[in-house]
Amino acid sequence: MAKITYVDWGGRSTTVDVANGWSLMQGAVSNGVEGIVGECGGSCACATCHCYVDPERLAELPAPDDNELTMLDLAAAEVRPNSRLSCRINVSPTTEGLVVHLPETQG
Amino acid sequence: MLHFDPYSPAVDADPFPYYKRLRDEAPCFWSEEAQMWVLSRYADIVSAGQDWRTYSSASGNLMTELPNRAGATLGTTDPPRHDRLRALVQYAFMKRNLEGLAEPIRAIAKRAAEDLRGETTFDFKDFSAKFTVRVLMAALGLPSGEEAIVDEDTVREKAVLMVQSDPRTRSKGPEHLAAFEWMRDYAAKVIAIRRAAPRNDLISNFASAEIDGDRLDEREVLLTTTTLIMAGVESLGGYMMMFAYNLASFPEAREAVVMNPEWLANAVEESLRFNTSAQRFRRRLMRDVELHGQTMIEGDFVCLAYGSANRDERQYPDPDRYDIARKPRGHLGFGGGVHACLGASIARIATKIAFEEFHKVVPNYSRVADQLPWMPSSTFRSPLALELAVHS
Numbered sequence: 001m002a003k004i005t006y007v008d009w010g011g012r013s014t015t016v017d018v019a020n021g022w023s024l025m026q027g028a029v030s031n032g033v034e035g036i037v038g039e040c041g042g043s044c045a046c047a048t049c050h051c052y053v054d055p056e057r058l059a060e061l062p063a064p065d066d067n068e069l070t071m072l073d074l075a076a077a078e079v080r081p082n083s084r085l086s087c088r089i090n091v092s093p094t095t096e097g098l099v100v101h102l103p104e105t106q107g
Numbered sequence: 108m109l110h111f112d113p114y115s116p117a118v119d120a121d122p123f124p125y126y127k128r129l130r131d132e133a134p135c136f137w138s139e140e141a142q143m144w145v146l147s148r149y150a151d152i153v154s155a156g157q158d159w160r161t162y163s164s165a166s167g168n169l170m171t172e173l174p175n176r177a178g179a180t181l182g183t184t185d186p187p188r189h190d191r192l193r194a195l196v197q198y199a200f201m202k203r204n205l206e207g208l209a210e211p212i213r214a215i216a217k218r219a220a221e222d223l224r225g226e227t228t229f230d231f232k233d234f235s236a237k238f239t240v241r242v243l244m245a246a247l248g249l250p251s252g253e254e255a256i257v258d259e260d261t262v263r264e265k266a267v268l269m270v271q272s273d274p275r276t277r278s279k280g281p282e283h284l285a286a287f288e289w290m291r292d293y294a295a296k297v298i299a300i301r302r303a304a305p306r307n308d309l310i311s312n313f314a315s316a317e318i319d320g321d322r323l324d325e326r327e328v329l330l331t332t333t334t335l336i337m338a339g340v341e342s343l344g345g346y347m348m349m350f351a352y353n354l355a356s357f358p359e360a361r362e363a364v365v366m367n368p369e370w371l372a373n374a375v376e377e378s379l380r381f382n383t384s385a386q387r388f389r390r391r392l393m394r395d396v397e398l399h400g401q402t403m404i405e406g407d408f409v410c411l412a413y414g415s416a417n418r419d420e421r422q423y424p425d426p427d428r429y430d431i432a433r434k435p436r437g438h439l440g441f442g443g444g445v446h447a448c449l450g451a452s453i454a455r456i457a458t459k460i461a462f463e464e465f466h467k468v469v470p471n472y473s474r475v476a477d478q479l480p481w482m483p484s485s486t487f488r489s490p491l492a493l494e495l496a497v498h499s
């Protein structure tokens with residue numbers, strides 16, 4: 001279990017407990033956090049779970065694989081150096097307190 | 108003693124009382140009848156769906172699997188192969204790429220609805236069957252109209268039959284296997300036609316696709332195409348039957364969506380939760396797992412009861428109430444994790460358009476029969492027929 005904070009485009013922040021092994025996308029969707037769609041359910045095939053990870057903590061996360069990078073290109077909102085697909089980041093004790101910002105649109 | 112038999116007609120008709128006992132008393136339960144573990148709580152099923160390394164689909168995902176499918180389709184392979192296969196077809200099914208289908212889908216819905224004009228009672232299956240087969244033909248690029256090589260009713264009949272199982276023998280009967288073979292032969296003919304003269308459609312593209320420079324092997328092309336037709340026709344048709352069943356059973360919900368069609372989108376989500384048509388899928392354990400005091404052993408099969416997760420009071424307050432204003436967060440009507448439904452977007456769009464057009468012709472209806480004939484299936488749940496009475 002880790003506390004994850006999602007901050008939407010308008011600046012509203014929601015903090016929820018997410019179980020270990022769940023993706024950041026699943027944590028948002030199961031808790032009714034809007035701003036992450038997750039159209040493909042987490043198979044890295046839609047880019048509607050785009051998020052911006054706190055740049056300070058980016059290095060703590062496993063790096064994105066090629067699939068994720070290809071799919072990120074299809075994200076509807078601006079892609080930044082700290083852009084990730086939230087279905088590809090799993091919650092673990094190291095993600096405790098992670099803050100992710102949600103983009104203007106998921107398309 | 109607690110029992111859970113996914114082959115029993117009582118479970119086909121109403122699995123919910125069984126699920127409730129499982130969730131409360133035995134959330135990790137060994138079913139003798141099914142010879143597999145049954146997970147019934149929302150959180151456990153989501154966790155399993157996230158963890159494909161432990162909960163593998165490569166030995167099949169249907170509760171009662173069809174021969175040869177394991178390892179050869181999207182639903183029956185694990186990453187990384189799964190993700191690459193999925194990337195090949197996902198593009199065609201992404202919401203933003205489906206806009207071009209909205210008008211053809213509406214035309215199909217209008218025609219199917221017009222056929223009902225003037226009827227006083229009818230079987231909703233006549234509408235949903237016609238509609239789904241035509242929509243899938245358009246979406247996948249199956250030969251239709253002048254080009255058609257089989258008639259629509261047969262496609263739908265075979266798709267429905269191949270997902271069923273025999274409640275007595277707890278396996279696929281000869282008629283179910285024959286339907287599967289029919290569908291495979293049909294898929295093979297379509298693939299051959301599209302290879303000979305490729306068009307810009309899903310099957311043409313898929314039949315010649317490569318993964319990392321490798322052509323897909325023939326078994327993958329054939330069984331994935333077969334599964335797409337089956338999953339599309341049966342799942343969409345079965346779901347529409349359930350949606351009509353809910354609207355016919357709850358007049359206030361029906362009136363609300365007839366008056367305000369923009370409510371249909373919410374009603375669709377709540378129906379996927381409340382009366383999940385894709386009730387149960389299975390996985391196989393790649394390692395031992397301890398859960399709720401039980402030890403499941405590597406190699407065991409595990410049923411993910413999505414239909415139970417969607418009624419879990421730990422996730423949804425007052426879960427047995429059909430409430431179209433609920434916005435059921437993270438429901439598992441389309442599954443979850445890497446195997447979440449490929450067709451979710453097209454199913455949502457198609458159902459919404461279908462009911463908009465259906466309600467223009469038949470706004471006021473109710474169920475004729477109290478008891479319905481439920482499909483004998485360990486995986487899916489929907490009525491085989493749904494007689495509706497039309498009111499003025």
Ligand code: HEM
Pocket residue numbers: 043164168181182183193334335338339340342343346347384385388389413439440441442443445446447448449450451453454
């Ligand atoms: C409302 C209608 C539908 C429902 C309720 C539904 C439900 C589901 C569910 C629950 C799964 C997950 C299976 C698992 O966990 O192993 C799934 C997977 C799948 N569905 Fe659907 N489905 C629907 C419509 C469609 C349509 C229209 C298509 C195709 C045209 C489709 C194609 C697939 C495929 C290919 C998979 C496997 C995906 C993968 O493993 O990556 N479905 N569906």
Ligand code: FES
Pocket residue numbers: 025037038039040041042043044045046047048049071085086087088
């Ligand atoms: S949920 Fe589709 S790419 Fe993440």
